Amino acid sequence: xxxxxxxxxxxxxxxxxxxxxxxxxxxxxxxxxxxxxxxxxxxxxxxxxxxxxxxxxxxxxxxxxxxxxxxxxxxxxxxxxxxxxxxxxxxxxxxxxxxxxxxxxxxxxxxxxxxxxxxxxxxxxxxxxxxxxxxxxxxxxxxxxxxxxxxxxxxxxxxxxxxxxxxxxxxxxxxxxxxxxxxxxxxxxxxxxxxxxxxxxxxxxxxxxxxxxxxxxxxxxxxxxxxxxxxxxxxxxxxxxxxxxxxxxxxxxxxxxxxxxxxxxxxxxxxxxxxxxxxxxxxxxxxxxxxxxxxxxxxxxxxxxxxxxxxxxxxxxxxxxxxxxxxxxxxxxxxxxx
Ligand SMILES: [Mg+2]
Numbered sequence: 001x002x003x004x005x006x007x008x009x010x011x012x013x014x015x016x017x018x019x020x021x022x023x024x025x026x027x028x029x030x031x032x033x034x035x036x037x038x039x040x041x042x043x044x045x046x047x048x049x050x051x052x053x054x055x056x057x058x059x060x061x062x063x064x065x066x067x068x069x070x071x072x073x074x075x076x077x078x079x080x081x082x083x084x085x086x087x088x089x090x091x092x093x094x095x096x097x098x099x100x101x102x103x104x105x106x107x108x109x110x111x112x113x114x115x116x117x118x119x120x121x122x123x124x125x126x127x128x129x130x131x132x133x134x135x136x137x138x139x140x141x142x143x144x145x146x147x148x149x150x151x152x153x154x155x156x157x158x159x160x161x162x163x164x165x166x167x168x169x170x171x172x173x174x175x176x177x178x179x180x181x182x183x184x185x186x187x188x189x190x191x192x193x194x195x196x197x198x199x200x201x202x203x204x205x206x207x208x209x210x211x212x213x214x215x216x217x218x219x220x221x222x223x224x225x226x227x228x229x230x231x232x233x234x235x236x237x238x239x240x241x242x243x244x245x246x247x248x249x250x251x252x253x254x255x256x257x258x259x260x261x262x263x264x265x266x267x268x269x270x271x272x273x274x275x276x277x278x279x280x281x282x283x284x285x286x287x288x289x290x291x292x293x294x295x296x297x298x299x300x301x302x303x304x305x306x307x308x309x310x311x312x313x314x315x316x317x318x319x320x321x322x323x324x325x326x327x328x329x330x331x332x333x334x335x336x337x338x
Contacts, residue, residue: 007108007133008101015131019112020095025125030092039127041092043147050146050153052082058137063181068107070201071140072114078226079144080122080205081279085224086155087214088148090207092127096141098134122207154214154222154283159240163220163284163311166294168206168303170254171229173199175275176268188263192256199254203279208301210281216293222283228276230330233319236284243314248273248323252306270330273321284311 007015024033032040043049056075058064076093083090095115099108119125124144177200179185180193187193206224213219221236229251233244248269253261261268285293290307297305309322321328 005105006101007099007103007105007131009105015108019108020115020126020129023112023116023119023126027092027125030127033092033125033127034129039092039094041127041145046150047147048150048153050083050086050088050148051143052079052146053141053143054078054082055139055141057139064138066201068111069114069117072111073118074202075140075142076115076118076122076124076144077203077205078277078279079142080124080207081203081224081226083144083146084205084207084210085222085281086146086148086153087210087222088146088153089211090122090124090144090146092145093124094143095126095129096131096139096143097129098132098137098139100135100138101133103138122205148214152214154210154219156221156223156236156239158219159221159236159242159244159284159311160286161242161311161313162287164287164290164307165233165244165246165282165284165309165311166290166305166307167225167229167252167280167282168209168297168305169204169278169280170252170257170304171225171278171280172257172269172272172275173254174203174277174279175200175228175271176257176260177201178275178277179271185260185264185268187260189256189259192259195254195256196260200277203277205279206281206301206303209297209303209305212297212301213281213283213293216296218285218289218293219283220285222281225278225280225282226276228274229278229282230273230319230321231276232282234317236282237311237314237317237319240311241317243312243317244309244319245312246309246319246321248321248328250306250308252304252308269328274330 177196
């Protein structure tokens with residue numbers, strides 16, 4: 001009887017051909033996609049190119065038993081969140097994947113199906129890639145390209161003293177979902193468990209909101225919350241040469257997250273504010289300028305935007321989280337990579 005098809009039996013080129021080539025699409029800006037030594041594409045004269053890359057490592061960023069259909073979608077979405085934070089339109093990506101040769105073909109097919117689904121949902125497609133056999137874990141690197149109008153990209157470096165600080169969606173759900181997965185949090189309700197896990201496994205890149213913010217010209221600085229609310233606000237502070245004060249009472253938490261704090265105590269707040277992988281947008285706007293923007297965000301993109309604090313003068317360029325007017329001491333300052 002023939003054994004299960006694996007990467008080894010199919011070979012690298014067979015894999016690329018069978019799984020990834022069909023994901024390519026026609027695009028007037030792409031002269032050459034998958035199938036040559038390099039891709040060839042142009043960007044419109046009035047636009048600038050955005051590029052971002054993100055690597056997911058088995059055992060560090062995802063468990064071996066993670067559903068490959070989910071994994072592929074997450075791998076694309078975390079990159080899409082970076083393009084959203086710059087206010088751009090995502091276009092094409094490169095995929096590099098290292099897989100053990102004994103990986104079942106089914107796993108790769110599911111991974112390809114996830115890429116296809118996310119590609120169709122967000123209108124992006126691969127223009128090239130590389131697959132290699134791995135003696136160790138699965139490693140997935142996606143490099144995403146996007147475009148944005150000339151001088152229109154929203155950077156981290158423009159925050160000004162007096163600006164109000166805003167964040168989209170809710171903060172901390174993903175960190176709680178991860179804590180549950182790691183066994184350090186017991187989530188009582190089944191419904192909350194499903195919600196928090198979903199928020200961790202399948203973040204929502206805020207592309208429509210990013211575009212709306214960019215078109216408004218109002219944000220002075222913008223970032224996506226990948227390392228944790230406090231750490232990413234710290235990135236804005238450092239790049240802009242300012243400080244920031246946010247009030248924990250104003251930070252938007254989901255009902256599910258609030259129930260975890262009620263069940264397990266306020267120590268969880270530290271995890272929620274520093275855990276990361278929220279992929280929400282964090283941005284600053286001059287005082288009194290954002291009312292219409294917040295209303296438009298809700299109406300046109302369905303995303304809630306909440307004011308959580310202000311940009312202040314500071315010598316150390318570090319954000320402060322206030323609780324009842326006192327600075328909170330947080331155990332971590334966000335996810336550190338090494
Ligand atoms: Mg980012």
